[in-house]
Amino acid sequence: MSVEFIGYVSAREQTEILDPSGPAVDPEYIAATALIHERGGFDRALVAFHSSSPESILIAQHAASVTSRLGFLIAHRPGFTAPTLAARQFATLDQISRGRVAVHIITGGNDRELEADGDHLSKVERYQRTSEYLKILRREWAGGPPFDHDGEFYRLRGASSAVLPYNSSGIPLYFGGASEEAINVAGELADGYALWGEPLANAAELVGKVRAASQKHNRSLKFSVSFRPIIADTEEEAWERAAVIQAQIEKQQSVILPTKNGIALDHAGARPNADNLPTNEGSRRLQAIAAKSARHDERLWTGVAQATGGRWNSTSLVGTAEQVAQSLLEYYRLGISTFLIRGFDPLTDATRYGRDLIPRVRALVEREDRLRRVAG
Incomplete structure (x- = not known):
């Protein structure tokens, strides 16, 4: 089973410990980040989506224009663009980039944030819409004669597209969400399922649920797990970092006042409380894991998840490159073959991942697969 690495490209430099600076869209930063990932051996880079962030497809388009091999996992929320138009947008970029597009479907778990874009559907309704949306995407990408569609959320007459995905296999659809509704939609319609970094036992449980959901439809999904690796020359230095x-996040929270709509993408913002804690199932899982302990499975660290309320990909593997690579191998043994890794110091960390971590993991996976073949 081949292993895949996904990094992170954003419109400007900003993390939980780095306040945003400069323009909201920094073309030079986008280009520099994309090139670091390409040269570092990443397969793809995630471009995130938020109700207040720059548009993800356009950021990915610029990043694709300065690279030649790096693929892009473009976060996309169903329902804000007509599915037929979205299908053509992604297919157009896929043609321009020669097959380097994948789409990460995010139905959304923060009601207040979704309302900023005018979405007032319930969670159940959002997943029902997502299911219908993805079926239309796939139908238009399949080509063929014009088609009609009569559904709960969309009515189409004579839909068709002159532009199709670059590869005959189509555009991969990744899916996030840990609720039963999300798992059911992923099992039926996604190509890959993405989970946030959890302890091995919790991750195995979630992988098992999604795998069972996909088997109901005679399908097999790829699995991706997300981490924020903290790597240093020694284990002690890594834990110190x-x-x-x-401490930096908690210091920021002591001086930043709460905002009406909670906390923006990748920004620690106000200290979590009953008013701003996210309620999506993935965040609830991280909150419960972090409440038990700050450390799990020897080097899984939930300190940032504790500080931010588990709002996003916020768990870390901490140690030397060799130790973190070995930890990632344990997730590979669960059937997870994609690792989405990004750091708190984006450019420096991406460079180090490419130099020290990715080659080690690939070597471990290659050895693992070779031993499996020998064992029969």
Whole structure:
């Protein structure tokens, strides 16, 4: 089973410990980040989506224009663009980039944030819409004669597209969400399922649920797990850096006032409380894991998840490159073959991942697969 690495390209430099600076869209930063990932051996880079962030397809288009091999996982929320138009937008970029597009479907778990874009559907309704949306995407990408569609959320007459995906296999659809509704939609319609970094036992449980959901439809999904690796020359130095990162976040929270709509993408913002804690199932899982302990499975660290309320990909593997690579191998043994990794110091960390971590993981996976073949 081949292993895939996904990094992260954003419109400007900003993390939980780095306040945003400069223009909201920094073309030079986008280009530099994309090139670091390409040269570092990443397969793809995630481009995130938020109700207040720059548009993800356009950011990916610029990043694709300065690279030649790097693929892009473009976060996309169903329902804000007509599915037929979205299908043509993604297919157009896929043609321009020669097959380097994948789409990460995010139905959305923060009601207040979704309302900023005018979406007032319930969670159940959103997943029903997502299911219908993805079926239309796939139908238009399949080509053929014009088609009609009569559904709960969309009515189409004579839909068709002159532009199709670059590869005959189509555009991969990744899916996030840990609720039963999300798992059911992923099992039926996604190509890959993405989970946030959890302890091995929790991750195995979630992988098992999604795998069972996909088997009901005679399908097999790829699995992706997301981490924020903290790597240093020694394990002690890595844990020291983790402590500094948590202290920086908590210091920021002591001076930043709460906002009406909670916390923006990748920004620690106000200290979590009953009013701003996210309620999506993935965040609830991280909150419960972080409440038990800050450390799990030897080097899984939940300090940032504790500080931010588990709002996003916020768990870390902490140690030397060799130790973190070995930890990632344990997730590979669960059937997870894609690793989405990004750091708290984006450019420096991406460079180090490409130099020290990715080659080690690929070597471990190659050895693992070779031993499996020998064992029969």
